[in-house]
Amino acid sequence: MDELSELLQLRRAKLDAWRAEGTDPFGTSFPDTLSVASVIADFAEEKSVRVAGRLVALRDMGKSIFGHFLDQTGKLQFYANKQSLCGDAADAALLESFRRLDLGDIVGFEGTLFTTRTGEKTVKVTKFVLLSKSLRPLPSAWHGLSDDETRYRQRYLDLxxxxxxxxxxxxxxxxxxxxxxxxxxxxxxxxxxxxxxxxxxxxxxxxxxxxxxxxxxxxxxxxxxxxxxxxxxxxxxxxxxxxxxxxxxxxxxxxxxxxxxxxxxxxxxxxxxxxxxxxxxxxxxxxxxxxxxxxxxxxxxxxxxxxxxxxxxxxxxPRKRYRDAVKEAAGADWFDLTPEGRRKRAAEIGVEIGPDLLDHEVTNHVFEKKVEAVTVxxxxxxxxxxxxxxxxxxxxxxxxxxxxxxxxxxxxxxxxxxxxxxxxxxxxxxxxxxxxxxxxxxxxxxxxxxxxxxxxxxxxxxxxxxxxxxxxxxxxxxxxxxxxxxxxx
Known part of the structure; x- marks a missing residue:
C-alpha cells in the first residue's frame, strides 16, 4: 500500500472516531467569527475571540500543541494544552480529541489572545469545534504546490x-x-x-x-x-x-x-x-x-x-507613430520597399512571414515581433x-x-x-x-x-x-x- 493510501485510510479512521464520540465532522455552523485581519488589527492581551479557519500547521509538543490556521484574510497561530481546554477538570480525552485534528481540517476556536515570548500574536484555545474534516492531506508544507499543471487544475489547493x-x-x-x-x-x-x-x-x-x-x-x-x-x-x-x-x-x-x-x-x-x-x-x-x-x-x-x-x-x-516605430525596428526605408522587398527584409531581421499575409499584415507582424514584444x-x-x-x-x-x-x-x-x-x-x-x-x-x-x-x-x-x-x-x-x-x- 502506498503512502497516500495509508494517509487516506488513517483520515477515514479519524472520521469514524469523531462520529463515534458523537461529533458530526461536517455538520455545524460557527457564526459570529472574527477575521484574522480584524483580530490582529484590534489585538489586545486576554481579549476573548471566536475565530475559524483551515489548519495549515500543527506542532505537538507533548503537553501542548501549537499550530496555525488560515482564513481569507491571513494566518494566525493558536495554542492549546490540557489546562486551557479543560481547566480544573483536566479531561485528557478532550486533549486527545484535539490531537486528532489534521492539517486541512476546518476548525472553529474560542479563546483568549496573548503574545508568545517570540512576539507572535496567538489564540489560547479554550473551546474548539471540528467544522469540516479534510479527507485528503494538503501538499507538502516544505515543497508547497509548485507544479503549474496541478496549480491550475486544483486552484483551491494553490490558494x-x-x-x-x-x-x-x-x-x-x-x-x-x-x-x-x-x-x-x-x-x-x-x-x-x-x-x-x-x-x-x-x-x-x-x-x-x-x-x-x-x-x-x-x-x-x-x-x-x-x-x-x-x-x-x-x-x-x-x-x-x-x-x-x-x-x-x-x-x-x-x-x-x-x-x-x-x-x-x-x-x-x-x-x-x-x-x-x-x-x-x-x-x-x-x-x-x-x-x-x-x-x-x-x-x-x-x-x-x-x-x-x-x-x-x-x-x-511617450507617444510614437506606428510608421516611425516600424521604421526604427525594420529600417528607415521599410515603406519605400516593394511588398516582396518587405517580405525579404522581414526574413533578414528574423521575422517569419506566412505566405497568406497581405502586405499591411506583413508590416503589422514585424511591428508585433520587433516593437510590441520588446517594449518594457x-x-x-x-x-x-x-x-x-x-x-x-x-x-x-x-x-x-x-x-x-x-x-x-x-x-x-x-x-x-x-x-x-x-x-x-x-x-x-x-x-x-x-x-x-x-x-x-x-x-x-x-x-x-x-x-x-x-x-x-x-x-x-x-x-x-x-x-x-x-x-x-x-x-x-x-x-x-x-x-x-x-x-x-
Whole structure:
C-alpha cells in the first residue's frame, strides 16, 4: 500500500472516531467569527475571540500543541494544552480529541489572545469545534504546490498553500473594484450588454457558436462589447463602461485564454488623445492606490541573483507613430520597399512571414515581433493603418491612417483607444470590406443606429487579465485567472 493510501485510510479512521464520540465532522455552523485581519488589527492581551479557519500547521509538543490556521484574510497561530481546554477538570480525552485534528481540517476556536515570548500574536484555545474534516492531506508544507499543471487544475489547493497566489487574486479583486470606483467618480455609467449575439461583431476574432432551441436561432458568444455600447451613445448615454467576459475561439498562450475579462469605456465628445490621457491616469492611479508603487518588478528572477526586470509607470508616457516605430525596428526605408522587398527584409531581421499575409499584415507582424514584444515601459503607438482598425475615424491629414493608439507595456498591448468612427456611410463601407463576401455578418442594426446619429466619441478597451498581470508582475495569464481553460487530462 502506498503512502497516500495509508494517509487516506488513517483520515477515514479519524472520521469514524469523531462520529463515534458523537461529533458530526461536517455538520455545524460557527457564526459570529472574527477575521484574522480584524483580530490582529484590534489585538489586545486576554481579549476573548471566536475565530475559524483551515489548519495549515500543527506542532505537538507533548503537553501542548501549537499550530496555525488560515482564513481569507491571513494566518494566525493558536495554542492549546490540557489546562486551557479543560481547566480544573483536566479531561485528557478532550486533549486527545484535539490531537486528532489534521492539517486541512476546518476548525472553529474560542479563546483568549496573548503574545508568545517570540512576539507572535496567538489564540489560547479554550473551546474548539471540528467544522469540516479534510479527507485528503494538503501538499507538502516544505515543497508547497509548485507544479503549474496541478496549480491550475486544483486552484483551491494553490490558494491554500501559496500565499503569493492568494495575494495576487486579492489584488485582482481590488483592482477591478478600484476601476469601477474611478470611473463612477468621473460620471461613467456601468451597463450590461448581451453575451449571446446574433452577429459577433466589434473585433476580428473567431467566435464560439451556440444554439437557442426555442427560437431555432444560431447565436455567438460575444467577442467584444463595442457595437452595443455605441448603440448606447446613440441613445444618449454619454459616458458608459462595461466590465465584461468575452469569448474567442482561438489558441492558448501566456497572454491568451479563450474566456477573458475586458473593460470597454466610451465618452461622447472626446477623441483618442483624451482617451490616451484617461487610460494613463487610470493605470497610474491603480498602481499607486492598489499596488503602492509605480515601479513593478516582473518576470522570473535571474539565475545570477540579479534583480528582476522593472517596469516604470511614471508619467507622462511617450507617444510614437506606428510608421516611425516600424521604421526604427525594420529600417528607415521599410515603406519605400516593394511588398516582396518587405517580405525579404522581414526574413533578414528574423521575422517569419506566412505566405497568406497581405502586405499591411506583413508590416503589422514585424511591428508585433520587433516593437510590441520588446517594449518594457509604457508607450502609446498612434496612427495605425486604417486596414487594421475598421471602427476608428480616419485622420484628417493622412487618410491612410486612423486616429487610434495602442498602449504597449511589457511586451503586450494593454489597451487600444480610438476616435470612434460615427459616419454611417464610411462605417458601412469599412465593414463590407472587412466581411468580404460574408455579407450576412454585417450588423445592420448597428449601422441603422449610426444613421440616427452617434456623437463624436473616444473609446478604449483594456484587457483586465493583462492589466492584472502587469500590476502584479505575473508571468502568465493563467496566474491571474482563477480557473483557466486547460486541456482535459
Amino acid at each position: 491554500i498553500v501559496n500565499e503569493e497566489v492568494r495575494r495576487t487574486f486579492v489584488l485582482r479583486s481590488r483592482i477591478v473594484s478600484e476601476i469601477r470606483r474611478y470611473l463612477e467618480e468621473r460620471g461613467f455609467l456601468e451597463v450590461e450588454t448581451p453575451m449571446m449575439q446574433a452577429i459577433a461583431g466589434g473585433a476580428a476574432a473567431q467566435p464560439f457558436v451556440t444554439h437557442h432551441k426555442a427560437l431555432n436561432l444560431q447565436l455567438y458568444l460575444r467577442i467584444a462589447t463595442e457595437l452595443y455600447l455605441k448603440r448606447l451613445l446613440v441613445g444618449g448615454f454619454e459616458r458608459v463602461f462595461e466590465i465584461n467576459r468575452n469569448f474567442r475561439n482561438e489558441g492558448l498562450s501566456r497572454k491568451h485564454n479563450p474566456e477573458f475579462t475586458a473593460i470597454e469605456i466610451y465618452q461622447a465628445y472626446a477623441d483618442y488623445e483624451a482617451m490616451a490621457s484617461f487610460v494613463e491616469g487610470l493605470v497610474i492611479h491603480l498602481a499607486q492606490t492598489v499596488i503602492g508603487s509605480l515601479r513593478i518588478a516582473t518576470g522570473p528572477t535571474p539565475e545570477d541573483g540579479s534583480p528582476r526586470k522593472t517596469i516604470d509607470l511614471t508619467g507622462p508616457w 515601459n509604457p508607450v502609446f503607438i498612434t496612427h495605425l493603418p486604417k486596414e487594421l482598425v475598421p471602427l476608428a475615424k480616419q485622420n484628417a491629414e493622412d487618410p491612410s491612417v486612423v486616429d487610434v493608439f495602442e498602449l504597449l507595456i511589457n511586451g503586450q498591448e494593454i489597451s487600444p483607444g480610438y476616435s470612434e468612427l460615427n459616419d454611417p456611410i464610411v462605417q458601412r463601407s469599412r465593414l463590407e470590406e472587412q466581411v468580404g463576401e460574408e455579407v450576412h455578418n454585417l450588423d445592420e442594426d448597428f449601422l441603422l443606429a449610426l444613421e440616427h446619429g452617434m456623437p463624436p466619441a473616444g473609446g478604449i478597451g483594456i484587457g483586465v487579465d493583462r492589466l492584472v498581470m502587469l500590476l502584479t508582475g505575473a508571468e502568465s495569464i493563467r496566474d491571474v485567472i482563477l480557473f483557466p481553460l486547460l486541456r482535459p487530462k
